[in-house]
Amino acid sequence: MVTLKDLARITGYSVTTVSRALNGYDDVNKETRDIILAAAEKLEYTPNINAQSLVTKRSKTIGFLVSDLKRESAKDNFTFEVLCGISEFVTEAGYEMILLSTSSSKQKNKTFRQIVSERNLEGIIIQGLKKEDPYLQEAIKGSVPTVLVDIPIENETTGYVTSNQHDSVKKAIKYLARLGHRNIAYMNGHKHAYVSEIRYQSYKEGLSEAGLEVDENLVCYGDYEEEKAYRASLDFLLSNPEVTAFFCASDIMALGVLKAAKELKLDVPKDLSIIGFDNILLTQYTSPTLSTIGQKPFELGKRGTELLLEIIQNSSTQRHIIIQNELILRESTAQPGG
Amino acid sequence: MVTLKDLARITGYSVTTVSRALNGYDDVNKETRDIILAAAEKLEYTPNINAQSLVTKRSKTIGFLVSDLKRESAKDNFTFEVLCGISEFVTEAGYEMILLSTSSSKQKNKTFRQIVSERNLEGIIIQGLKKEDPYLQEAIKGSVPTVLVDIPIENETTGYVTSNQHDSVKKAIKYLARLGHRNIAYMNGHKHAYVSEIRYQSYKEGLSEAGLEVDENLVCYGDYEEEKAYRASLDFLLSNPEVTAFFCASDIMALGVLKAAKELKLDVPKDLSIIGFDNILLTQYTSPTLSTIGQKPFELGKRGTELLLEIIQNSSTQRHIIIQNELILRESTAQPGG
DNA sequence: CTGTTAGCGCATTCAC
DNA sequence: GTGAATGCGCTAACAG
Numbered sequence: 001m002v003t004l005k006d007l008a009r010i011t012g013y014s015v016t017t018v019s020r021a022l023n024g025y026d027d028v029n030k031e032t033r034d035i036i037l038a039a040a041e042k043l044e045y046t047p048n049i050n051a052q053s054l055v056t057k058r059s060k061t062i063g064f065l066v067s068d069l070k071r072e073s074a075k076d077n078f079t080f081e082v083l084c085g086i087s088e089f090v091t092e093a094g095y096e097m098i099l100l101s102t103s104s105s106k107q108k109n110k111t112f113r114q115i116v117s118e119r120n121l122e123g124i125i126i127q128g129l130k131k132e133d134p135y136l137q138e139a140i141k142g143s144v145p146t147v148l149v150d151i152p153i154e155n156e157t158t159g160y161v162t163s164n165q166h167d168s169v170k171k172a173i174k175y176l177a178r179l180g181h182r183n184i185a186y187m188n189g190h191k192h193a194y195v196s197e198i199r200y201q202s203y204k205e206g207l208s209e210a211g212l213e214v215d216e217n218l219v220c221y222g223d224y225e226e227e228k229a230y231r232a233s234l235d236f237l238l239s240n241p242e243v244t245a246f247f248c249a250s251d252i253m254a255l256g257v258l259k260a261a262k263e264l265k266l267d268v269p270k271d272l273s274i275i276g277f278d279n280i281l282l283t284q285y286t287s288p289t290l291s292t293i294g295q296k297p298f299e300l301g302k303r304g305t306e307l308l309l310e311i312i313q314n315s316s317t318q319r320h321i322i323i324q325n326e327l328i329l330r331e332s333t334a335q336p337g338g
Numbered sequence: 339m340v341t342l343k344d345l346a347r348i349t350g351y352s353v354t355t356v357s358r359a360l361n362g363y364d365d366v367n368k369e370t371r372d373i374i375l376a377a378a379e380k381l382e383y384t385p386n387i388n389a390q391s392l393v394t395k396r397s398k399t400i401g402f403l404v405s406d407l408k409r410e411s412a413k414d415n416f417t418f419e420v421l422c423g424i425s426e427f428v429t430e431a432g433y434e435m436i437l438l439s440t441s442s443s444k445q446k447n448k449t450f451r452q453i454v455s456e457r458n459l460e461g462i463i464i465q466g467l468k469k470e471d472p473y474l475q476e477a478i479k480g481s482v483p484t485v486l487v488d489i490p491i492e493n494e495t496t497g498y499v500t501s502n503q504h505d506s507v508k509k510a511i512k513y514l515a516r517l518g519h520r521n522i523a524y525m526n527g528h529k530h531a532y533v534s535e536i537r538y539q540s541y542k543e544g545l546s547e548a549g550l551e552v553d554e555n556l557v558c559y560g561d562y563e564e565e566k567a568y569r570a571s572l573d574f575l576l577s578n579p580e581v582t583a584f585f586c587a588s589d590i591m592a593l594g595v596l597k598a599a600k601e602l603k604l605d606v607p608k609d610l611s612i613i614g615f616d617n618i619l620l621t622q623y624t625s626p627t628l629s630t631i632g633q634k635p636f637e638l639g640k641r642g643t644e645l646l647l648e649i650i651q652n653s654s655t656q657r658h659i660i661i662q663n664e665l666i667l668r669e670s671t672a673q674p675g676g
Numbered sequence: 677c678t679g680t681t682a683g684c685g686c687a688t689t690c691a692c
Numbered sequence: 693g694t695g696a697a698t699g700c701g702c703t704a705a706c707a708g
Contacts, residue, residue, distance in 0.1 A: 003684095015695090028694085047456070048684090051686045054388055083421075088408070088439075096457065099421070099435055114382065117384045117386070118387050281620065285624060342702065351679090352679045355677085386700090389684090680707080681704100681706080691696085692695085
């Protein structure tokens, strides 16, 4: 390992001068700088970021905190795409990202503050935590720069990045209404997620704006799981034959509804239109293919990181970023009756 | 931020004693230790790992180096599942993981050594790099503990974790042969991946062991892409009507073959049996559902990390770990003719 | 058992 | 322009 001291010894200058030359200070003789830079290059000198951060207090590291990063969550490439987006931007900015999972941190009885101070994290991006998660509360209250994915809360050191779920859900509902659907059901996820609320609220508003009545009985709960959505919709469709369209808070649940429809010999989209949310790869392969609302998780990660670094550098003019979703129409939507 | 110095000041002991008490040395008076531990708890003291690593030379950090972590790779949840496996085990061991992408590192002209020494990484797990990638070569030659995923190379500081691809591919081929297939084609991926070679080799051996001749003309190249596999197999199936089974080096390519078969009005599995590799989620949703070889990427990540930490601690008895794959039979395989 | 001393690699005063 | 001195938070000899 080559250190500043080595470079100092070899070039004959002091550690101080070497440090300044390498960090681009302009009070260094050009010749001196060239000599030092050449030596650094030759020896493949790399600054020790840990040592740097010890004195500068800037670790050039951020954390990405997600809820249980277990086997199952791997199915959900939303998190992974966000991760990719973060990774891309973070590296561009000369930072590095550490992956943190709440489950394992809790297991180790760490507080949010500890997670952060252990590694001197400059900021944290949070995704997928339940509303009532203590880490989330700590993060919001604390003074560590934080960016939340899909949780619309902001303050001095907290920002968020999300998509225009409100508009896109309303758009989907109104689209169904325009096709002639009068009884549009909603398959909601569990109540621990902010997005469930937002989407449900938007569903209701969409109905109202389309001149349709909101009927609480047309709401099912599938917990963002295919199997649960399948079972819930099986019963539901049997007892609510007037329903001709189903809007689902996630594609995974839409798959469950699709399965139930098939089992009940309902033709999709002739007897039942279905719209999902997420645009997962599978939606292009089902039969019929699934209409859905497409998010851009990669962008969420990338822009979220951008925002986080701005908050860290105190250079941000805003505390939130909204990414546009896209209503993707495929084969699972049509007029009622065909 | 609470430091050792703070604890020393408050408890009246020296920094050294506080440090020793906290690190569980047994040459500390029990009473003293209790006082110190109590103070640490009360003030929520958290050791600064960066400072620790500066002196101990152990950063408690490993890197996960993957090839281009771009938008597209997100489709491939193999990487993500490996990542989840790493994350789980790494945290258990008190380590943290940093995500590194070759594309961005190259862009910054960093050598492998620099990537490692910048952050004092204790070890690295590598996945998805092409055979000829310079980072891979550096890693293997270098003295930094390294674990390769699916690249069977080992030496003093390098180990690998992979699945029994050899056996499982042979098993699949022999299964097809037992069903009565005599002309079994192979859809290979690009040649930059070790796994392509291994699977191809195993395919040939499987044929031989089943008493079938190896015909180089029955090999196609789909580059691990659906579209390319689709086009390659379209031509191929037209000009090779005697082929009744297709083994594909990845499920994604199997999807391409399935699409081509449908376009050619070939019934799967009646006219053409298909077996893929990976057991991606999609294989359960296609029609017909796809037979495939299931890997356990989560296990790969987890066991790989385990191995890496052993190499780091110099406690490993072996340098490689093999995880068992599973031949999963679904609807896309049958006897020729039905 | 405990404290003093030294130093990890680096950036930053402050003199010269 | 340059260097000596200081300290970031911590561990590791070495004395006592």
